[in-house]
Amino acid sequence: MTTTGPSRRQRSDAQQNAIAVVKAAKEVFARGGVDAPAKEITDLAGVGVGTMYRHFPxxxxxxxxxxxxxxxxxxxxxxxxxxxxxxxxxxxxxxxxxxxxxxxxxxxxxxxxxxxxxxxxxxxxxxxxxxxxxxxxxxxxxxxxxxxxxxxxxxxxxxxxxxxxxxxxxxxxxxxxxxxxxxxxxxxx
Amino acid sequence: MTTTGPSRRQRSDAQQNAIAVVKAAKEVFARGGVDAPAKEITDLAGVGVGTMYRHFPxxxxxxxxxxxxxxxxxxxxxxxxxxxxxxxxxxxxxxxxxxxxxxxxxxxxxxxxxxxxxxxxxxxxxxxxxxxxxxxxxxxxxxxxxxxxxxxxxxxxxxxxxxxxxxxxxxxxxxxxxxxxxxxxxxxx
DNA sequence: AAATATACGGAAAGGTGTTCCGGAAAACAA
DNA sequence: TTGTTTTCCGGAACACCTTTCCGTATATTT
The missing domain is CATH 1.10.357.10 (Tetracycline Repressor, domain 2)
Structure with a gap:
């Protein structure tokens, strides 16, 4: 069993990426609805799809x-x-x-x-x-x-x-x- | 240019299939909504997916x-x-x-x-x-x-x-x- | 500078909608 | 009935997305 591991504060690039994804999503959702392809959002945000799914499963x-x-x-x-x-x-x-x-x-x-x-x-x-x-x-x-x-x-x-x-x-x-x-x-x- | 070709009446199996698909769709739609997978409908109707798309593009x-x-x-x-x-x-x-x-x-x-x-x-x-x-x-x-x-x-x-x-x-x-x-x-x- | 946890990117895997075409079968002609 | 023509079938192939996974890169800490 593991106790809560050695906690370290969130990396700054991760924070930036999360913000970028939300911003991109806001724009894409407004245009194409909430069912817009994930790739459209990640491309606009300049991140990989993995990054998006890590922050927003x-x-x-x-x-x-x-x-x-x-x-x-x-x-x-x-x-x-x-x-x-x-x-x-x-x-x-x-x-x-x-x-x-x-x-x-x-x-x-x-x-x-x-x-x-x-x-x-x-x-x-x-x-x-x-x-x-x-x-x-x-x-x-x-x-x-x-x-x-x-x-x-x-x-x-x-x-x-x-x-x-x-x-x-x-x-x-x-x-x-x-x-x-x-x-x-x-x-x- | 082609005029309307030699017309022949619709094949009876085609008619039967169309009816079977509608009947199956009625049942599947009632259960799972109109976004239900196509295969679910065609399986129930006992036809291939192609048949469904031919009748209902x-x-x-x-x-x-x-x-x-x-x-x-x-x-x-x-x-x-x-x-x-x-x-x-x-x-x-x-x-x-x-x-x-x-x-x-x-x-x-x-x-x-x-x-x-x-x-x-x-x-x-x-x-x-x-x-x-x-x-x-x-x-x-x-x-x-x-x-x-x-x-x-x-x-x-x-x-x-x-x-x-x-x-x-x-x-x-x-x-x-x-x-x-x-x-x-x-x-x- | 070295060590280590954290996070990244994009390839791979899994699923679903739609098209396409070789073969099978019905309709028609003789 | 037999042969010919046209229609139609089935499911493989294709295309597009979502979601997972992992080797690599990088921020943070010591």
């Missing part, structure tokens, strides 16, 4: 890394909105933020709702971060009677992610309208 | 063949509902039919909204069949003031298809609730 790890910053910002925004605006409006505004996060990046909506084994992790991990924030918005809205439905945060966040899927021959405004109808159904007029 | 051709009957039935049902029920209810009832068609078949919702080149055809082809029927329901509902939104048939049918996507760890009732909220937003209370 599953595709979901890479997707999560790409989104981490924006997810955090979105969660924080929810907290801010919870106290700043009227509950009903806060919800609408937050939905718009979430929409900007998901719908404007080709393939990201698909990643969030995929049942592909390599991506299954990411939906839940994103929700773990965002659900509590959204739930507090929902609770506040429900207390003031602004909410009609029984739906919990998971339902809302799932519906939004689904309605963000790119639709052939349509721009993001199409999705925006779908979401508007959904929110309309959620909030009491 | 793109995956979407096969999916369309599998669904053709049910799509027709769903479109006809819309026509019937248009005259039978109150416009608002007719819409809700038709949505339930569409839901049964799409949500209960794993992966079919994904096929309808995929941007995979091999599947792009099927969303439109289904919509071409279903949109006119739904549009007449929408128009009727709008005439009686039961409809709130500006959304056209394409928007409604797209939203329904999206909200039918299987959600990990949740059953179809989860999707049903999402759709209920959407319809609630579509119809004036």
């Amino acid at each position: 599953r595709r979901s790890d890479l997707v999560a890394a790409v989104m981490a910053n924006e997810i955090d910002a979105c969660a924080d925004a929810a907290q801010a909105l919870a106290t700043a605006a009227k509950p009903g409006e806060a919800l609408t505004q937050w939905a718009e933020l979430y929409f900007d996060l998901v719908a404007t990046k080709r393939g990201l909506a698909a990643a969030l709702t995929s049942d592909d084994p390599g991506l299954q992790e990411i939906g839940p991990s994103v929700r773990d971060r965002l659900e509590p924030a959204l739930q507090s918005l929902l609770d506040a809205a429900r207390r003031t009677g602004a909410i009609h439905s029984e739906l919990e945060a998971k339902g809302v966040i799932t519906a939004l992610a689904l309605l963000c899927h790119p639709v052939p021959d349509e721009g993001v405004d199409f999705n925006r309208r779908l979401i508007a109808v959904f929110l309309n159904g959620l909030l009491v007029p | 793109r995956r979407s051709d096969l999916v369309a063949a599998v669904m053709a009957n049910e799509i027709d039935a769903c479109a006809d049902a819309a026509q019937a509902l248009a005259t039978a029920a109150k416009p608002g209810e007719a819409l809700t009832q038709w949505a339930e039919l569409y839901f049964d068609l799409v949500a209960t078949k794993r992966g079919l919702a994904a096929a309808l909204t995929s941007d995979d080149p091999g599947l792009q055809e099927i969303g439109p082809s289904v919509r071409d069949r279903l949109e006119p029927a739904l549009q007449s329901l929408l128009d009727a509902a709008r005439r009686t003031g039961a409809i709130h939104s500006e959304l056209e048939a394409k928007g409604v049918i797209t939203a329904l298809a999206l909200l039918c996507h299987p959600v990990p760890d949740e059953g179809v009732d989860f999707n049903r609730r999402l759709i209920a909220v959407f319809l609630n937003g579509l119809l004036v209370p």
Whole structure:
């Protein structure tokens, strides 16, 4: 049996490479979706495929890394909105933020709702971060009677992610309208 | 240049094989989604892969063949509902039919909204069949003031298809609730 | 400078979708 | 029935990706 081996701090080139891969992935994902060939990412990052898989064994790890910053910002925004605006409006505004996060990046909506084994992790991990924030918005809205439905945060966040899927021959405004109808159904007029 | 060659009627074994492939695909799609390996379908059908690709060059051709009957039935049902029920209810009832068609078949919702080149055809082809029927329901509902939104048939049918996507760890009732909220937003209370 | 853990690159292995073609079989003609 | 023509079949071959693996290179530590 081995105890935790002689630990040494991570090599600096490894750190640089990880950053380069995330940056390249961000660009490639935006263009070609999260199913883009690995080689496209590694070529752009200037590393070998092995390097990518060492840092991000599953595709979901890479997707999560790409989104981490924006997810955090979105969660924080929810907290801010919870106290700043009227509950009903806060919800609408937050939905718009979430929409900007998901719908404007080709393939990201698909990643969030995929049942592909390599991506299954990411939906839940994103929700773990965002659900509590959204739930507090929902609770506040429900207390003031602004909410009609029984739906919990998971339902809302799932519906939004689904309605963000790119639709052939349509721009993001199409999705925006779908979401508007959904929110309309959620909030009491 | 060649004129249309000496035409002869299709061989009977070819017809049988095509039918066998569709039948097998129906079963495999229901289990494993529309991205199931081709070999799984051909093995079940008892034919070689070449046979399948000859009859159905793109995956979407096969999916369309599998669904053709049910799509027709769903479109006809819309026509019937248009005259039978109150416009608002007719819409809700038709949505339930569409839901049964799409949500209960794993992966079919994904096929309808995929941007995979091999599947792009099927969303439109289904919509071409279903949109006119739904549009007449929408128009009727709008005439009686039961409809709130500006959304056209394409928007409604797209939203329904999206909200039918299987959600990990949740059953179809989860999707049903999402759709209920959407319809609630579509119809004036 | 030497020693050692860490990380790299890309070749190899494994899998799946799609094409292709020699041979088999059905349809037709006589 | 027998021969000829056309269609169609099966699965090997090809192409493209993902993922693993390991000999080599390099950063870090002593």
